[in-house]
Amino acid sequence: MFRDDICSIERPVEIKEEGETIGWQDDIIAVDVPCHLSVLSKSPVVQTQSTATVLLDYVLYIDTKHGITIQTNDKIRVRTAQGQQYELKAGESHKYRFTTQTHCEVTKVV
Numbered sequence: 001m002f003r004d005d006i007c008s009i010e011r012p013v014e015i016k017e018e019g020e021t022i023g024w025q026d027d028i029i030a031v032d033v034p035c036h037l038s039v040l041s042k043s044p045v046v047q048t049q050s051t052a053t054v055l056l057d058y059v060l061y062i063d064t065k066h067g068i069t070i071q072t073n074d075k076i077r078v079r080t081a082q083g084q085q086y087e088l089k090a091g092e093s094h095k096y097r098f099t100t101q102t103h104c105e106v107t108k109v110v
Contacts, residue, residue: 003034003063004081009090011074026075030068036061037078037086058088058104064095070102085110 010026042055060076062068070076074090088104 003036003061005035005037005078007033007035007037007060007062007076007078009033009068009070009074009076011071029070029074030066033062033066033068035063035078037080056106058086058106060088060090060102060104062100062102064098064100068100069093069095070100075107076102076104 008031009029011029012024013027014021015023015025038059038061040057040059042057060070060078062070070090070093072090072092076088076090078086078088080086086106087108087110089107091103091105093100093102
């Protein structure tokens with residue numbers, strides 16, 4: 001599988017003061033990790049009078065040799081080999097022998 005894309009992963013962490021949550025801060029988990037972002041169409045084009053919509057499924061593949069554990073709600077930034085940039089929110093993640101596969105929801109395409 002191609003690993004020409006690069007990703008960085010951040011995890012939201014609670015900031016507590018005197019036992020109360022006062023905010024959130026992003027903790028950097030990994031930077032510039034080789035990966036592959038797969039984008040698959042889940043449905044045919046849904047055409048309405050004003051717009052056409054295609055449901056897409058985003059899956060991020062990372063080699064397990066990097067030792068990275070992705071948790072639900074982690075923020076992931078991906079730069080593809082073609083120069084596209086995606087900001088994603090991690091969903092369900094599965095570790096296999098050679099790869100970790102994480103289903104993601106796109107939050108922004110740059």
